[in-house]
Amino acid sequence: MNLFRTTNLLGLLLAFATIAVADERYVLRYDSPATDNLLGVSKGRSKGLGYIQTALPMGNGRLGAMFSGGIDTEHLLINDITLWMNSKRGMDEASQSGTRMVSSSEFETVRQAYRDGKYGTKPGSMESQSTKYLSSTEPLGNYAPFTDVLISTGHDPAQVRDYHRSLDSRTGLGTVSYSLGEGTFTREFFCSYPHDVVVARYAAENSELNLTISATTKHKGAHTDAIENRIVLSGQASMVQDDVEFMQIVQIDAEDGEVTPQADGSIQISDASEVTIYLAGYCDYLPVYPSFNGRDYETDCETTISAATQLGFESLKKAHVEDVSSLMDRCRLELEFKPSGSTTDELVASGGSLELENLYFHYSRYLQLSCSRGAPVPSNLQGLWNSDLKPAWNCDYHTDINVQMNYWMVDPANLSESFRPFVEWSKVLAESGVHTARQTFGINQGWSMGLNGNVFGFTAQNEHGRRNQQSGHWLCQNLFDHYAFTQDRAYLEEIYPILKGAAEFFVEYLAPWKDGSLVVYPTWSPENSYLVKQYGKLNKQAYGASWDQQLVLNLFTDCIEASTVLGRDEAFRKTLQDMIPKLCPQKIGQYGQLQEWPEDWDNPKDTHRHISHLIALHPGRDISPLTTKELHEAALVTMKHRGDESTGWSTGWKTCFWSRLHNGDRAHKIYQFLTSKRAYPNLFDFHPPFQIDGNFGGAAGVCEMLLQSHLRSVNADAQTIEEAAFVAYQKDPNEPKHFIPVTPDEKLADAPYILHLLPALPSAWPNGQINGLKARGGLEVDLQWKNGQLTQSTIQAHRDTNLRIYAQHKLSQVISLKKGQSITWPSRP
Structure with a gap:
């Protein structure tokens, strides 16, 4: 040889x-x-x-x-x-956004159709007017x-x-x-x-x-x-x-x-x-x-x-x-x-196992770092992998959940570097969206983004009037949540203009409704219909949809905190604080459900894959079994109506929902369904066809089963989580089924995050451990459990920070950690 x-x-x-x-x-x-x-x-x-x-x-x-x-x-x-x-680039700044040039009178004509309740799709309806005046005719590609x-x-x-x-x-x-x-x-x-x-x-x-x-x-x-x-x-x-x-x-x-x-x-x-x-x-x-x-x-x-x-x-x-x-x-x-x-492929075909569930989590993290790192644009509907000149849904950026879901697991699963492409893309959207805000809606402050995006700064409204929406508030939720995890002040400085611009847009875009409350419209509740018997399944355009209202509250609250931390824009902060109580309340409807719209239009037989009106439960932070009992019960009714089985990404979201509802067995049942019935042989998510957001949503759900950190303690002396945590909605004294948004005190900016350990551990996972989960507040957490009970956790600070721990139904006192310090919980004798 x-x-x-x-x-x-x-x-x-x-x-x-x-x-x-x-x-x-x-x-x-x-x-x-x-x-x-x-x-x-x-x-x-x-x-x-x-x-x-x-x-x-x-x-x-x-x-x-x-x-x-x-x-x-x-x-x-x-x-x-x-x-x-199949798109355009190199146009003038306004045209490159794809925006429609709309006069103030034309926009008012569209809004009047909403105020007049012109439902359906006939000429003069909300949809037809939105298509005629607001929808872009430019190619998305x-x-x-x-x-x-x-x-x-x-x-x-x-x-x-x-x-x-x-x-x-x-x-x-x-x-x-x-x-x-x-x-x-x-x-x-x-x-x-x-x-x-x-x-x-x-x-x-x-x-x-x-x-x-x-x-x-x-x-x-x-x-x-x-x-x-x-x-x-x-x-x-x-x-x-x-x-x-x-x-x-x-x-x-x-x-x-x-x-x-x-x-x-x-x-x-x-x-x-x-x-x-x-x-x-x-x-x-x-x-x-x-x-x-x-x-x-x-x-x-x-x-x-x-x-x-x-x-x-x-x-x-x-x-x-x-x-x-x-x-x-x-x-x-x-x-x-x-x-x-x-x-x-045999594991998938066998109907599910702990082995497959473990592999699926790691594989989803691998997919995340493989398709989002070091690029100027985020992962798309198929992540990075596409073989077709005409892919399904353009393989684009859908902003009514998909691109946001792609990034839910990034920080909890300790892959913060993967978030950078989302930030860079958001900067382009904010630059382009200024023109859409001005040309389409006549708003001279801030920026606007529609339903579909591309890599060329397309921020215009969708070509179909029934799919007109705003999405800057949801994109900003991802942006601010990354700060919540990292506590990186330089990053907050970087994204603050984007947050402020989105908030500025909604300050002008919000308009009073019949009861005087401020609502978002034109809008829809992705991608659902209402009054179907009367107006058909394409009757989707609406006003004051709950998801919009929840996200606007989220955005205003985050903007208030960011401006407080950075010490700027006190007058604008005051504007947001004054507007929050005027936002349309969240409402519990006739079936005990959380209403999807300000009118009680919900159908208990509706099993639509989108459950956007529970955004305040997840990925938001304002509905919790621990702090908002009645809204929590209403969310349970909604989840019962919608059922468990759905498309891949929806199944991933439902895993997160049930985790936030602290029902680990239900969350696990859906995660098991996702990993076996909604997975192709190579474990790509089965929408169908392939969409990668289900992989990322499922991995996010695993993180939520084992650790939650979205609640904050605003009362350091409180002994219970109900008394300690900030609550974003309070009951309307005149309407017991209505819940009014709460203006946050500026002290919220310094409030410790509450780390809830094993909040939704499924009985199918009696023994195990996870190392390296991230929590809000700049913290990293290792967890071990046996016979369904927490045996030990280690919490390490990556920043100087304060925190509280909630485990086994008990709330700790405030704990202060310096960067690099760690504690074990329960503490060793």
Whole structure:
């Protein structure tokens, strides 16, 4: 055996050793390749199991890949999260927002239809007037695929033995191995954040590799060249204005093999024992409003691929594993179960297990850091992975829950870095939304955002009048909650203009209703209908929908706190404080439910997937079994009406709802349904089709079962949580079923967060532990439990902070911690 063959054998042994010592709690395993139905096919709403549902994902936040593990042909799907098509960029600042130019009289005409109760869809209705005057006619566009890399082996799948395909979510390493004849073949894949490349290594023992590598794209007019050991693909994503240009370089190191470029742009490798493939790709997108152009993508491709190839496979892999594992190791869930030895698709098909629930949580964290880190835009409806030129729902940014849900688990699950793309995108929306606020609604202060967003600053109202909404308040809830967890004052300074701008918009947008209270309109309650028998299932536009009113209270309260902490805008703070009691109250309806609208229109047989009027329960903080008993009971009635089974993301949200209602067994039942009945074989969320928000919502639900920190103590001397906690709604003395918003005292800005330990621990998880959960107030928490009871927790401060602990129905005194200090609870004797 020559020296190279010996070195290659050692590499193979090391690779197998890495696989052998992998923590099985993190590993997705399969005994067959993915189903590859993508080549030449585009089915954005395909109901069958195909590539997207069975291939395994990798990503570094901007650059993404999936591998199929195909025996005869490996298919790498490549994505760049900034690559969009079918929209416009480079327009003037107002036009780039997509806004409709509306006169004050036209806007008043629309509002009059609401005041007159013009329901339904006929001419003159709320919907038809909103479509006519407010809805944008500009193209939103859609997220676009990047490229496909195909690696043909010439191997016959029917002759293969001992096939294994896996993805280790702790290390971000994908592997494939099998035997054929006398040979053993292995592959390793990863997508590096430190070096911004996709890397694959093929190796053969007792045989040789004869590969053909090609790169293609679904975009028309692309050009591919094979030069020596490199494939260069250049192309354009078609836009209505200003096509997006992109480039990809695939560089091949075959060491002892022969490399031959082909006239068709492919490369053939002959008689190699090991082949390493490096891939870099970029488009010309920059997050600069309104041009969204200017990246030197060609130079970036060349610089990145050169740096990667100089470092080599082992150095790149070492840096990648250290990077991913350092983030994954921050938070670790350990439920008590005996490993089954089943493959992941078998676990899903078996109907659920603790093993699957444990894996699903870790995998969701892996997906989070893979599709949201270091990019100027957040994860979209499919996170980062898309194969279609016409994906379902444009694979865009829906702001009526989806993009927000994508970020619920980021801080609790200790992946705060993943939140940065959401912040950068919000800055662009606030800049663009100034024009939408002014041109569409005649509001000269603040910014506005509609239902759908893209990477080009689209903030206009949806093209359908029944889907007109505001969403700045919900986006700002995510922004402020990140501060609540981190307590980073510099970050608060950064986002304060966005918070203030959103609040300024609503100060002007709110208008008095019949009873004189201030309501949001035009609006809807996503995506639900009312008075269906009278006006049809498309009767959706409304006024004062409960979700809007709850979020406006949330926004005003957060803005008051931010301005207090930063010591600015006292006059504006006073404006918000004066407006809060005038907001439309929350109401309990005829069935004992929390009303979805200010009118008692709720139907107890309505099982709609959106339950937006419980936003104050989750992800908000203003309804709690511990502090708002009557609103809590009304929320229970609403949850009973809506039922348990739904789409993937809705199932994830219901897991969070039941956790906040402190019903751990019900939360677990739904989480179990999510992980088994709403998961594809590769554990992507089954909406259907694939949407990634269910993965993130489910992981957020696990965090909520084990730790909650949204309540705050405003009374340091109180001995009970009912007396200690701030309550945002008080009963109307004249209307006992109405609950009026409460103006927060400025002392709320210094109020300690209350850490509720194991608030919804399910009986199905009697023994276990979780390390590295984050709590609001700049805290990190480890928890252990046995026989359903807390045995020990460790709480560490990442900032100087005060806190209180609520565990086993008891509230601690205020505890002060300096940065770096920790305590155990219950305290050791």
